[in-house]
Amino acid sequence: MKELPTPTFPLSPAFLMRSTNFLGITRPTEPLQEAPSRPESRTLVPESANGITAVWARHLDEVREAQRLRFDIFAGEMGARLETVASKAYPDHDIDMFDDFCEHLLVRSNATGAVVGTYRVLTPAQARRMGTTYTDTEFDLTRLRSMRERMVELGRSCVHRDHRHGGVIMALGGALFEFMVRNRFETMIGCASIPMSHNGVSGGDAAASIWSRLSKTHLASIEHQVFPRCALPVEQLDSTLSVEPPALIKGYLRLGAKVLGPPAWDPAFNSADLPIMARLEDLPARYRKHFLGT
DSSP states (O other): OOOOOOOOOOOOOOHHHSSSSETEOOSSOOOEEEEEEEHHHHOOOEETTTTEEEOOOOOOHHHOOOOOOOOHIIIIOOOOOOOHHHHHTTTTTTOOOOOGEEEEEEEETTTTTTEEEEEEEEEOOHHHTTTHHHHHHHHHHHHGGGGGGGEEEEEEEEOGGGGGGGGHHHHHHHHHHHHHTTOOOOEEEEEEEEEESSOOOOOTTHOOOOHHHHHHHHHHOOGGOOEEEBBOGGGGOOOOOOOOOOOOHHHHTTTTOESSSSSEETTTTTTEEEEEEEGGSSSOHHHOOOOOOO
16 A cells, blocks of 8 residues: 655645735745645545535645634633644644644535534554554554554544534545545544533533443444543443434444444543544445445
């Protein structure tokens, strides 16, 4: 399998031309040449539906748009404390050490051009260069070691509150599955967050109740189960409530995803994180036909 190169994100010509002095870059007196086209693995995704389009970021300012959306949702809605060095340099952005190693998938509104949904994808080659994955920092993934060569990590998934409907999630899913097939990957993993205050329920009871329900219906087989490094104390919480999972988690489950174990507690993001795995071989037939045409 051909490894994907380390992502590099130049500032786009359009951004530079409309900025008189950004980070010390003065607007050029001569017209900028068109930026070199990125490899095909990043330029694809003509997925348009419901007034939205999924695209892969090709320039740094496009990544910054995703990071601003992430900040609005994680800090503004969930109360996350985003206190990295990079975030201090770029206020109102969610930036961490994994971003430079990832591919960034964006969903834009066709009407406004605004980014309304995003994922980042860490490939196996980039995970080796990074030395770990974000999910490894929250869970012991020892039982998944045989899958890592064809396993990508999804992270920082979020959708603008005005666009949390099936269209955005389907656009993200279609782009991701196409990316998986084209690069011969087989498995996606990641952390699916449940805010500590969810659907009017606070204090972690919502997360405990969602875990209790999904552990009976969508738990992975024992050989794929993982263990939280900082476990949410579900045994001390009310796990009997009737609470719907967040829209992204419901979307994962419709695509055949499995929950790999009990939730971890992420105090920085004020959330409980469920370990999730989705495999191409588990994609239901109707979605396989929709996304892959097979």
